[in-house]
Amino acid sequence: MTATATRLDESAPDRPLRPPRVISFSQRLSRWDLRVSPYLYISPFFIMFAVVGLFPIAFTAVISFMDWDLVRNSGQFVGVDQYAWILGQPQFWTALRNTFSIFLLSSVPQLIAAVVIAAMLDRNIRGRTFWRMGVLVPFVMAPVAVALIFSNMFGDNHGLVNQILADTGLPAIQWHKDAFWSHVAIATMVNFRWTGYNTLILLAAMQAIPRDYYEAATVDGAGAFRQFRSITLPSLKPTLIFVIITATIGGLQIFDEPRMFDQFGRGGAAQQWLTITLYLYDIGWGQWNFGRAAALAWILFLIILIIGLINLLVTRRLVRGEGRRTP
Amino acid sequence: MKLSRPIATIATVAGAASIAIIAAGCSAPSASGGGDDGTVELTIATFNDFGYSDELLQEYMDENPGVTIVHNRAATSNDARANYFQKLGKEGLADIEAVEVDWFTEAMEYSDLLAEVPADAEGRWLDWKEAAATDGEGRLVGFGTDIGPQGVCYRSDLFAAAGLPTDRADVAALLDGDWDNFFSVADQYTAATGKPFIDSANSVLQGIVNQLETAYEEPDGTIVATENPDIEDAYTTVVERAVPISAYAGQWSDDWFASMANGEFAAMLCPGWMHGVISGNAPEVAGWDVADVFPGGGGNWGGSYLTVPANGANVEEALKLADWLTAPEQQVKAFVNAGTFPSQSAAYEDEGLTAFTNEYFNNAPTGEIGINRAEAVTVATFKGPKFFQFHDALQNAVTRVFDGVEDASTSWDTWVTEVSAF
Numbered sequence: 001m002t003a004t005a006t007r008l009d010e011s012a013p014d015r016p017l018r019p020p021r022v023i024s025f026s027q028r029l030s031r032w033d034l035r036v037s038p039y040l041y042i043s044p045f046f047i048m049f050a051v052v053g054l055f056p057i058a059f060t061a062v063i064s065f066m067d068w069d070l071v072r073n074s075g076q077f078v079g080v081d082q083y084a085w086i087l088g089q090p091q092f093w094t095a096l097r098n099t100f101s102i103f104l105l106s107s108v109p110q111l112i113a114a115v116v117i118a119a120m121l122d123r124n125i126r127g128r129t130f131w132r133m134g135v136l137v138p139f140v141m142a143p144v145a146v147a148l149i150f151s152n153m154f155g156d157n158h159g160l161v162n163q164i165l166a167d168t169g170l171p172a173i174q175w176h177k178d179a180f181w182s183h184v185a186i187a188t189m190v191n192f193r194w195t196g197y198n199t200l201i202l203l204a205a206m207q208a209i210p211r212d213y214y215e216a217a218t219v220d221g222a223g224a225f226r227q228f229r230s231i232t233l234p235s236l237k238p239t240l241i242f243v244i245i246t247a248t249i250g251g252l253q254i255f256d257e258p259r260m261f262d263q264f265g266r267g268g269a270a271q272q273w274l275t276i277t278l279y280l281y282d283i284g285w286g287q288w289n290f291g292r293a294a295a296l297a298w299i300l301f302l303i304i305l306i307i308g309l310i311n312l313l314v315t316r317r318l319v320r321g322e323g324r325r326t327p
Numbered sequence: 328m329k330l331s332r333p334i335a336t337i338a339t340v341a342g343a344a345s346i347a348i349i350a351a352g353c354s355a356p357s358a359s360g361g362g363d364d365g366t367v368e369l370t371i372a373t374f375n376d377f378g379y380s381d382e383l384l385q386e387y388m389d390e391n392p393g394v395t396i397v398h399n400r401a402a403t404s405n406d407a408r409a410n411y412f413q414k415l416g417k418e419g420l421a422d423i424e425a426v427e428v429d430w431f432t433e434a435m436e437y438s439d440l441l442a443e444v445p446a447d448a449e450g451r452w453l454d455w456k457e458a459a460a461t462d463g464e465g466r467l468v469g470f471g472t473d474i475g476p477q478g479v480c481y482r483s484d485l486f487a488a489a490g491l492p493t494d495r496a497d498v499a500a501l502l503d504g505d506w507d508n509f510f511s512v513a514d515q516y517t518a519a520t521g522k523p524f525i526d527s528a529n530s531v532l533q534g535i536v537n538q539l540e541t542a543y544e545e546p547d548g549t550i551v552a553t554e555n556p557d558i559e560d561a562y563t564t565v566v567e568r569a570v571p572i573s574a575y576a577g578q579w580s581d582d583w584f585a586s587m588a589n590g591e592f593a594a595m596l597c598p599g600w601m602h603g604v605i606s607g608n609a610p611e612v613a614g615w616d617v618a619d620v621f622p623g624g625g626g627n628w629g630g631s632y633l634t635v636p637a638n639g640a641n642v643e644e645a646l647k648l649a650d651w652l653t654a655p656e657q658q659v660k661a662f663v664n665a666g667t668f669p670s671q672s673a674a675y676e677d678e679g680l681t682a683f684t685n686e687y688f689n690n691a692p693t694g695e696i697g698i699n700r701a702e703a704v705t706v707a708t709f710k711g712p713k714f715f716q717f718h719d720a721l722q723n724a725v726t727r728v729f730d731g732v733e734d735a736s737t738s739w740d741t742w743v744t745e746v747s748a749f
Binding site: 073156158176263 | 440
């Protein structure tokens with residue numbers, strides 16, 4: 001009895017703690033599970049990213065400070081010479097100008113068109129699914145196929161576009177000679193492919209806007225345009241930021257379309273449509289100078305980073321500003 | 328137990344990832360070594376069409392029991408080039424790799440990584456073909472396959488309309504001489520018809536530069552591109568005389584292909600392999616013919632070599648096969664198969680070549696013409712590792728003048744600035 005009592009006594013103060021201790025291992029396990037599992041679940045991506053993303057990025061940084069010989073797999077450290085060489089090339093600055101020009105000529109009309117088309121598709125129209133699927137069809141086509149077809153249409157002498165211009169009595173446009181017009185042609189290919197994609201994303205965002213807002217606005221006597229400006233646009237803010245940032249990253253890395261624009265794929269005799277990635281490719285795979293190519297890759301990375309940040313700030317301010325105006 | 332799912336996921340993804348990496352890294356079939364029983368599997372990698380048909384390769388396998396040949400064909404020479412330089416000196420190249428003359432100079436920079444051609448095969452090829460594959464230490468590392476001896480292709484119907492002779496012997500007599508004479512005939516044609524005489528200005532540049540001993544680099548590595556008076560002359564000649572009589576700046580554009588059938592121009596500088604390009608793009612047009620002549624002497628454009636990477640698994644056997652494939656008898660068969668013109672002087676005695684005529688070109692004896700044109704080539708231009716970078720930039724300079732983007736002297740200055748940074 002005494003022993004039992006003692007035992008009971010001893011265990012008595014423990015009692016409230018004891019049940020947790022008995023299941024403590026499994027509980028700790030489950031708490032551990034709760035805390036660690038999410039990271040484990042997402043880890044495959046990051047492991048993959050480390051292997052196929054981070055390592056090449058870091059290795060590129062190493063190579064960019066070297067005079068690298070691909071075949072002999074060896075290099076000589078040359079400091080920042082490669083960066084200096086790139087920045088000293090007039091072709092680099094032309095390529096930068098072209099990249100931004102093509103980017104602006106494609107992204108701006110593309111996003112405006114995407115918002116407008118999405119707003120149209122958001123209304124009650126007949127054969128909705130047909131139209132919605134229809135805008136995505138160009139996106140399904142391979143970019144190189146699109147580029148091939150359009151390059152043919154934009155031929156200087158025997159192209160379809162110039163023939164139509166000639167038939168209507170207008171002068172033919174020198175698509176492959178004049179820098180501006182070559183940018184327009186390339187931007188057309190980009191717009192053809194990406195407008196539908198952006199439309200669908202914006203459409204999905206529009207459908208998520210609670211319909212009550214529109215009903216209330218209708219009751220208040222707001223017209224369709226006012227509703228679009230004061231309800232739709234502000235509600236699209238996060239989606240617009242996403243779409244603009246992805247369009248920026250994609251636009252600054254434009255490659256397939258200018259590459260397929262003529263038979264050589266090196267951006268034209270006077271670098272009329274040479275873009276940064278095209279220049280990078282030519283230095284790397286045309287001239288086998290991977291030191292310079294790596295340096296250019298890092299310069300491009302920094303440019304995209306900076307533009308992305310500016311983009312984010314501007315878009316935020318812009319869209320927030322419109323949001324405030326909403327009553 | 329609860330961890331098993333994420334672990335399984337990681338394992339699966341990691342497994343898939345490593346497979347992807349392996350697939351990406353070593354996608355080319357690696358050479359399998361020779362077995363102890365004397366059987367060898369040889370791999371040969373070519374591009375476009377070398378004329379090495381299955382029947383031809385089977386012949387070798389029948390003669391050499393125990394040898395199996397696997398032939399991989401890349402679609403374009405550019406694909407082959409990328410593959411070659413990524414794997415040269417490492418692993419994954421075929422036992423025999425074909426190299427096009429356009430990037431052969433780049434490969435010659437690594438001639439120490441290539442096996443030497445056996446001594447008994449030396450002297451088989453035309454002198455200039457062999458000289459281009461011999462490195463600074465006198466090692467011959469490339470088996471010449473084909474060449475592109477240039478003649479002049481012309482439209483006899485358009486020549487007739489302009490009052491020029493139409494018979495191929497008369498045309499050859501008319502164009503015989505230097506480039507000046509060629510341009511005079513061209514001016515005459517353009518004056519009579521108001522249309523361009525030849526297809527592209529840059530093909531003239533190519534023709535003239537390939538007749539120079541020294542172009543942009545000297546054998547000791549000195550770069551003379553911008554100081555070489557011959558290059559400046561070539562440029563001046565082209566922009567002053569060739570640009571006004573050319574339909575296009577360069578070849579291979581969509582417009583250029585489309586123009587071949589519609590009579591936009593009357594003549595082309597024409598290596599043997601161009602015959603197939605013309606007949607393929609203008610199958611309906613009657614009137615194309617070939618003249619046995621080339622301005623300013625002979626000219627060669629294009630051609631290939633076979634190389635054997637020195638670190639391959641079956642270098643000995645590979646050398647034997649490459650030797651056999653580039654022997655005159657086999658090269659004539661390849662010519663019949665695919666029109667690749669042989670680079671071996673002994674092949675020029677062969678009936679299969681001498682008696683060959685081309686129906687599309689008004690039954691011109693293209694075999695005989697090719698032989699004459701190949702023998703007219705006397706100069707082997709020295710092509711250093713950066714030849715094609717320099718040449719491409721100079722072609723761009725001509726294109727800028729042709730397009731009217733820059734005038735002749737500005738465009739030359741742009742070229743000088745550009746190439747001094749190489």
